[in-house]
Amino acid sequence: MPTAAKTNTIPAKQARAQRTMERVEAAARAALNQESWADLTMAALALAAKTSVGSIYARFPSKEALLDRLDEVYCEEIVALNNALSGDPTLISFDNALSKFVRDLARYHRAHAGLIRTLILETRTAGHPAFHERSDRMNGALKGVARRLGELARAEGRTFPADKISWVLFLVLSTLRELALFPQGLPRPKVGFAKGEAEIIEMAQGYLARMEGRS
Numbered sequence: 327m328p329t330a331a332k333t334n335t336i337p338a339k340q341a342r343a344q345r346t347m348e349r350v351e352a353a354a355r356a357a358l359n360q361e362s363w364a365d366l367t368m369a370a371l372a373l374a375a376k377t378s379v380g381s382i383y384a385r386f387p388s389k390e391a392l393l394d395r396l397d398e399v400y401c402e403e404i405v406a407l408n409n410a411l412s413g414d415p416t417l418i419s420f421d422n423a424l425s426k427f428v429r430d431l432a433r434y435h436r437a438h439a440g441l442i443r444t445l446i447l448e449t450r451t452a453g454h455p456a457f458h459e460r461s462d463r464m465n466g467a468l469k470g471v472a473r474r475l476g477e478l479a480r481a482e483g484r485t486f487p488a489d490k491i492s493w494v495l496f497l498v499l500s501t502l503r504e505l506a507l508f509p510q511g512l513p514r515p516k517v518g519f520a521k522g523e524a525e526i527i528e529m530a531q532g533y534l535a536r537m538e539g540r541s
Contacts, residue, residue: 408468408470420475
């Protein structure tokens with residue numbers, strides 16, 4: 327009996343550990359909307375997450391390990407957003423799908439601008455060990471959206487080179503990341519989060535219009 331009771335506690339402990347990790351991640355994301363990564367302390371993070379510094383270090387041996395986890399979560403969420411869009415059966419027109427792609431990603435990047443700014447400045451560089459693998463995953467999800475857009479375009483009698491659709495989607499994502507770095511707006515073109523969704527949609531549509539019909 328004692329052995330069975332001990333075994334039964336393992337899932338409960340794992341669930342508590344998972345909840346603690348999620349609280350720490352959420353607290354870090356919220357804090358980064360207000361302060362820099364350098365100013366964020368584990369003590370402040372523990373207070374916000376309602377846990378102990380020791381519990382944080384048990385899951386993340388260093389701030390770098392926590393940052394790496396946040397980068398992985400960012401990758402997973404961008405992939406999930408794009409996969410949901412490429413599989414959305416309610417999208418029946420090219421322009422509607424393109425607009426939804428921009429708006430969904432813009433809202434995500436606006437809500438998590440501090441996190442994304444930190445990832446760009448601190449870890450999303452080619453020198454990071456997981457950079458290429460995570461970039462490949464996000465690019466693969468973008469290609470899924472591009473294929474869906476291509477299908478919708480062909481159904482409307484429009485022709486865009488498949489690689490050009492992917493390029494425009496990547497340009498949109500890159501623009502949104504830059505907006506996280508420059509929340510007051512980009513100098514060229516002058517785009518800001520305040521009305522950036524419409525401007526970025528117009529930019530993407532303009533690029534694609536110039537490419538339509540090209541092989």
